[in-house]
Amino acid sequence: MPTQAREHTPVDWYHNVFELIDMRSFSNLWFWIVLAVLWSSTSHWVLGVPWDMVLRAKKGTNPQSVIDLEDMVRINTNRILYIVQESGLLLAGFLCFILTVLGLLGFVYDNEFAQAVFLLAFPMSLVGVLSYRTSTTIQKKGLNGDALYKYLYRHRVITQVIGMISIFATAMWGMLQNMTTGALGG
Numbered sequence: 001m002p003t004q005a006r007e008h009t010p011v012d013w014y015h016n017v018f019e020l021i022d023m024r025s026f027s028n029l030w031f032w033i034v035l036a037v038l039w040s041s042t043s044h045w046v047l048g049v050p051w052d053m054v055l056r057a058k059k060g061t062n063p064q065s066v067i068d069l070e071d072m073v074r075i076n077t078n079r080i081l082y083i084v085q086e087s088g089l090l091l092a093g094f095l096c097f098i099l100t101v102l103g104l105l106g107f108v109y110d111n112e113f114a115q116a117v118f119l120l121a122f123p124m125s126l127v128g129v130l131s132y133r134t135s136t137t138i139q140k141k142g143l144n145g146d147a148l149y150k151y152l153y154r155h156r157v158i159t160q161v162i163g164m165i166s167i168f169a170t171a172m173w174g175m176l177q178n179m180t181t182g183a184l185g186g
Contacts, residue, residue, distance in 0.1 A: 025116030026174035048076035123166035
C-alpha cells in the first residue's frame with residue numbers, strides 16, 4: 001500500500017480564535033463565568049474594601065483591624081468623591097453614551113454581543129451610583145464604628161439585590177436568545 005502524503009492545511013487563526021471566543025455570548029461558557037466572577041467580586045469588595053476586613057473589624061478583637069478598616073473606607077470614599085468631583089459629569093456623559101450605543105446595538109439591531117455587554121455594564125453603573133451615594137453619606141455623617149459597619153452592610157445587601165436581579169434577568173434573556181437562535185437554526 002502506498003503511503004499517502006498528508007495534506008497540510010494552514011491553521012486558520014481567526015477561525016480558531018472566534019471559535020474559542022464565540023461572539024454568540026449567551027451560549028458561551030466564558031460569558032457566564034465572567035458574569036459570576038463580576039458579581040462575586042462586586043459583592044465581596046464593598047467600596048473597595050474586602051468584606052472579610054469589615055467582618056474582622058466588626059468582631060473588635062483586634063483594635064488595629066478597626067483602625068485599618070476606617071482608614072481604608074476613608075481612603076476609598078475620598079477617592080470615589082474626588083473622581084466624581086473632578087470628572088463626574090464627563091464620566092456620566094460617556095457612560096450614558098456607551099450604554100445607549102450598547103442598548104441600541106443590542107436590542108434594536110439585535111447584536112447579541114452588545115446585549116451581553118449591556119447586561120453586564122448597566123447593573124454595574126447602578127452599583128457605581130450606589131457607591132457614590134454611600135461614600136457621600138459616610139463622609140457627610142462621619143460614620144465610624146458600628147454605624148459604619150451597618151452602612152457598609154446595607155450597601156452590600158443592596159449590591160447583592162442588584163446582582164440577583166441582574167443575574168436573573170440576564171439568565172432569562174440568555175435562555176430566550178438561545179431558544180430563539182436554536183429554533184431558527186443557529
